[in-house]
Amino acid sequence: MKRAAASPAAEALPFWKTTPLSKMTPAQWESLCDGCGKCCLVKLRDVDTNEILFTNIACKQLDLRSCRCKDYQNRKALVPDCVQLTPRNIGRIDWLPETCAYKLVHRGEDLPWWHPLVSGDTRTVHQAGISMRRRAISEGRAGEPEDHIVDWIK
Template sequence: MIKPIKLTDTQRMRVEEMKRMTPQEWDALCKNCGICCLYKASTGNQVVYLSKCCKYLNKDTKQCEIYADRLTHRGSCCEKVTLNVVLDGELVPRTCEYVEYIYGPAPEQINLDWSMVTKHEPGTPMTPKDFIQESVLWNHR
């Protein structure tokens, strides 16, 4: 469900543009940062990113190894980044290109130390040490 957010005329225009995008145009917006492939926990208006990523993320290229089949592949943890997900503002960071397309550049960019991130095997429990050191938090709108 889309949260009611007061959008400017320009932001509303961008949302309408995104609604009309083809899948190829939508995918072309992605800057392949890989952050959406990190496991995360949501608490109110903050998202805490864990130091575990999807087992199909190539950490060097930030590309999904099963991209074409990511939404149907058994064992994949991927969820499609839709306009509703972007407008909800909790599952993707403020630095996500889809979010920036609507709201403009994020006030600060995030530089994640990928050496701290390990691949997660589904079914394996998470522990407190899986939280990224110093709790990387992003406040959303």
């Protein structure tokens, strides 16, 4: 039996549109991170409403220029409460920002134009004003988290 050739349009689809999160290679999975740094911000949960409140306080391991972890391989040892995203927990984490590529792909949505996988440039996440570059402070310099709640993170 002869198989029909895949259409050029199907061949052109990027991996995040064709590969389920659970089937991605480690390199594909890691490339979904856009480098915004939002997941590395201190978040508070309102005990009355259960609402997630973002602060502009960044984990001490977040490089505020690159918006990448300073020691990604050892982050769990350095910051024990650091949450490692996995295909199994991505749907249960309610504090990921709306712009998070893992969340978008999990929902079957497309990546935005500024995502490095779309733009081909790691700088576009910063140029689009999505990243925490020049917007966050390190937790070592911050006072009380309640004094740093921001409403501009979505």
